[in-house]
Amino acid sequence: MPLANRVANGPNGDIPAVAFSAMIGVPTAVQHLGLGIPLVPKEESGVQRHALVSEPALERAERLANLLASIVEGSDDVIVSKNLDGIITSWNKAAERIFGYSAAEAIGQPITLVIPEDRQNEEREILTRIRRGERIHHFETVRRRKDGSSIIVSLTVSPVKDAHGNIIGASKIARDITEQKRTLEQISILAREAEHRSKNILSNVQAIINLSQSDTSERLKEVISGRIQAMANVHSLFVETRWIGAEVSAIAKQELAPYLEEGHDKRIVMEGLPTVLEPTAAQAIAVVLHELATNAAKYGALSNANGRIGLAWSRTEDGQLALRWTELGGPKVNAPERKGFGSRLIEGTISPLGGKVLFDWRAEGLVCEIVVRKSQSSLA
Numbered sequence: 260m261p262l263a264n265r266v267a268n269g270p271n272g273d274i275p276a277v278a279f280s281a282m283i284g285v286p287t288a289v290q291h292l293g294l295g296i297p298l299v300p301k302e303e304s305g306v307q308r309h310a311l312v313s314e315p316a317l318e319r320a321e322r323l324a325n326l327l328a329s330i331v332e333g334s335d336d337v338i339v340s341k342n343l344d345g346i347i348t349s350w351n352k353a354a355e356r357i358f359g360y361s362a363a364e365a366i367g368q369p370i371t372l373v374i375p376e377d378r379q380n381e382e383r384e385i386l387t388r389i390r391r392g393e394r395i396h397h398f399e400t401v402r403r404r405k406d407g408s409s410i411i412v413s414l415t416v417s418p419v420k421d422a423h424g425n426i427i428g429a430s431k432i433a434r435d436i437t438e439q440k441r442t443l444e445q446i447s448i449l450a451r452e453a454e455h456r457s458k459n460i461l462s463n464v465q466a467i468i469n470l471s472q473s474d475t476s477e478r479l480k481e482v483i484s485g486r487i488q489a490m491a492n493v494h495s496l497f498v499e500t501r502w503i504g505a506e507v508s509a510i511a512k513q514e515l516a517p518y519l520e521e522g523h524d525k526r527i528v529m530e531g532l533p534t535v536l537e538p539t540a541a542q543a544i545a546v547v548l549h550e551l552a553t554n555a556a557k558y559g560a561l562s563n564a565n566g567r568i569g570l571a572w573s574r575t576e577d578g579q580l581a582l583r584w585t586e587l588g589g590p591k592v593n594a595p596e597r598k599g600f601g602s603r604l605i606e607g608t609i610s611p612l613g614g615k616v617l618f619d620w621r622a623e624g625l626v627c628e629i630v631v632r633k634s635q636s637s638l639a
Contacts, residue, residue: 359405586624
């Protein structure tokens with residue numbers, strides 16, 4: 260059957276659903292799509308009369324019906340109709356693509372075919388409002404596909420009337436907004452994450468400033484700048500992992516880079532399993548390694564040509580991350596009478612993470628052990 264006939268004819272195929280004016284011979288309206296109500300115009304008195312259809316008017320009606328059918332079938336949005344009992348009476352190509360049911364499978368079935376069990380009450384409310392002649396505008400809800408998966412849709416539902424003004428069903432337009440909603444949710448998550456990280460960065464910078472001291476303003480500026488640069492370095496690693504975190508080995512290579520390139524002998528030996536730290540813990544470890552390396556370059560194993568450093572990390576029995584910094588071959592070390600600024604900074608950086616720091620000032624060199632609780636690290 261031609262496309263126009265499928266739209267313009269009633270379900271019995273013998274009574275046009277397009278009414279014409281006997282006075283001027285032109286279509287008055289295409290009143291329904293498969294809702295089973297043959298339409299005949301009536302005079303103002305309400306008395307029905309037979310339609311007088313001229314051949315040119317019939318051709319125009321067929322062109323209009325073809326146009327309407329093409330619009331419905333070519334739409335990217337679901338366009339379906341149902342009667343007042345909620346039975347599907349038409350089902351376009353977009354409905355087939357989005358919901359997974361063919362027109363043959365869907366037509367004649369209740370519209371609840373695509374409504375999840377926990378949202379069945381929505382359909383009852385929609386039908387109640389349609390019977391009152393109300394239109395539902397852009398109602399966001401969830402619908403179910405043939406394969407059982409769910410999609411988020413924006414629904415517009417309108418009453419459909421016959422030639423006498425009686426409500427005989429409803430037309431539904433549904434737009435799949437699943438990806439749009441996911442994108443918005445991702446943007447919201449990223450915005451919250453950015454806010455959290457910004458506050459975290461500022462908090463860390465404030466802590467660095469509060470814990471930093473020096474004899475001169477220029478020296479203080481240098482100290483603070485170096486510690487903040489350590490944080491900036493580790494942030495470049497976060498970008499590479501999309502803010503998942505940073506590996507201990509990558510952090511260490513960044514902070515110890517100047518000493519890894521010196522000479523042919525390995526002055527720094529690193530050993531440990533691939534270990535990814537979450538951003539908060541990674542920032543802390545970066546600052547700590549920067550502080551240890553700076554101290555070693557001034558007073559410890561990196562202050563002469565023979566000194567060496569061992570950096571090892573492992574996992575404790577209870578799942579915590581243990582990091583050990585060992586200096587050898589440097590000047591003889593004497594235990595300080597009181598904690599220096601560097602020691603206080605390291606402890607002040609690790610303690611908020613629930614971690615612990617142990618300094619062992621051995622004659623052959625400093626040994627610093629750091630333990631970070633499991634919630635701050637993830638071992639790959």
